[in-house]
Amino acid sequence: MKLVKRLAASAIVVLGCAGVCVEAASVPSGYTDSTFVRQLASPTAMEFAPDGRLFVLEQTGAARVVKNGVLLSTPFTTFSVDSSGERGLLGIAFDPAFATNGFVYFYHTVPSPAHNRVTRLTANGDVALAGSAVTILDLENLGPTNHNGGALHFGADGKLYVAVGDNATGANSQSLSSRFGKVLRLNRDGSIPADNPFGSASSIWALGFRNPYTFAIRPGTGTLFINDVGESTYEEIDVGVAGGNYGWPTTEGPTNNPSFRTPLYSYQHGSGSPTGCAITGGAFWAGRYYFADFCGGWIYSIDPANPASATQLAAGASGPVDLKAGADGALYYLEQQSGSVRVIRPPPATDGDAPLPLSAWVALAALLFAVAVQKRFRNAAAP
Numbered sequence: 001m002k003l004v005k006r007l008a009a010s011a012i013v014v015l016g017c018a019g020v021c022v023e024a025a026s027v028p029s030g031y032t033d034s035t036f037v038r039q040l041a042s043p044t045a046m047e048f049a050p051d052g053r054l055f056v057l058e059q060t061g062a063a064r065v066v067k068n069g070v071l072l073s074t075p076f077t078t079f080s081v082d083s084s085g086e087r088g089l090l091g092i093a094f095d096p097a098f099a100t101n102g103f104v105y106f107y108h109t110v111p112s113p114a115h116n117r118v119t120r121l122t123a124n125g126d127v128a129l130a131g132s133a134v135t136i137l138d139l140e141n142l143g144p145t146n147h148n149g150g151a152l153h154f155g156a157d158g159k160l161y162v163a164v165g166d167n168a169t170g171a172n173s174q175s176l177s178s179r180f181g182k183v184l185r186l187n188r189d190g191s192i193p194a195d196n197p198f199g200s201a202s203s204i205w206a207l208g209f210r211n212p213y214t215f216a217i218r219p220g221t222g223t224l225f226i227n228d229v230g231e232s233t234y235e236e237i238d239v240g241v242a243g244g245n246y247g248w249p250t251t252e253g254p255t256n257n258p259s260f261r262t263p264l265y266s267y268q269h270g271s272g273s274p275t276g277c278a279i280t281g282g283a284f285w286a287g288r289y290y291f292a293d294f295c296g297g298w299i300y301s302i303d304p305a306n307p308a309s310a311t312q313l314a315a316g317a318s319g320p321v322d323l324k325a326g327a328d329g330a331l332y333y334l335e336q337q338s339g340s341v342r343v344i345r346p347p348p349a350t351d352g353d354a355p356l357p358l359s360a361w362v363a364l365a366a367l368l369f370a371v372a373v374q375k376r377f378r379n380a381a382a383p
């Protein structure tokens with residue numbers, strides 16, 4: 001529905017930016033915002049490989065590789081996809097043992113009959129090894145072109161979590177006989193873990209989602225923070241719990257209904273601060289959880305331990321769809337409308353430049369004195 005219009009609007013903006021396009025988001029004093037790579041075609045998602053390369057997905061099927069800051073001309077792979085509406089190449093995850101097995105997992109829409117699939121490929125340097133494709137998951141055939149979900153990540157338990165949209169039919173989200181509107185949990189080979197919450201025959205891990213386009217795994221705890229795109233009132237950040245029901249389509253936003261889990265944080269369309277209409281991104285960075293809004297063009301964050309209010313990091317982004325924390329300490333965001341990856345760097349740390357306190361000088365002097373005494377003693381004792 002709305003996201004289809006947004007995608008149409010984004011195509012216009014991409015055309016408008018084909019020449020000179022002013023790219024800049026406003027960030028707080030001391031932070032910098034700059035372009036990392038550009039000239040991506042309708043990008044949908046990105047993920048860092050454990051070796052530091054950045055993989056960026058284009059909706060029409062190409063998985064692009066950014067290596068040492070350069071967008072390589074040859075894609076890692078190009079899937080044959082149905083990219084109508086919100087369909088296409090939508091999600092990527094690296095195997096926890098990628099360094100030894102080279103496995104990369106993709107969520108993409110297979111044409112005729114159109115359905116979403118998770119495929120595993122094996123890396124051979126910067127491209128996929130020919131003939132390495134293994135189908136991990138085939139979902140139900142699609143009706144409407146919107147609400148595909150598409151995010152996938154490995155949890156701290158080594159299981160593959162896959163977020164699936166309701167395919168624009170809310171009733172799917174409350175049905176345990178449909179995988180639409182769910183977060184699924186799989187073994188890395190696609191089989192169903194024996195300890196899944198609805199039994200060993202069901203891949204469903206949590207239900208009641210509308211369009212969980214992005215989610216993230218909290219470092220340290222392994223908790224899933226799930227961004228559920230709302231319809232006309234609320235955008236949600238939900239804390240994932242095995243067997244949890246997040247209410248859609250019965251409820252949207254905060255709820256007291258004991259049958260459902262209320263969001264950790266939510267914001268409204270049209271009123272409050274922030275406001276927006278499609279939550280995207282999702283990255284833990286410097287102890288906080290960062291999220292973006294596609295229509296609002298902003299990035300905000302919450303303290304997971306005290307999520308009552310959100311703090312703005314950036315405004316003026318062109319259709320942000322994904323966020324990732326880099327190993328270099330920067331926050332990367334993907335702009336669908338400008339076809340760019342941009343990077344926000346925090347103010348330089350000042351702790352290392354602070355003068356040593358007096359106590360440290362006293363301790364250093366005492367140490368030097370002790371060394372000198374010991375050396376003198378040793379010399380005196382030498383034959």
Ligand SMILES: [Ca+2]
Nearest residue numbers: 246247248253
């Ligand atoms: Ca909900």
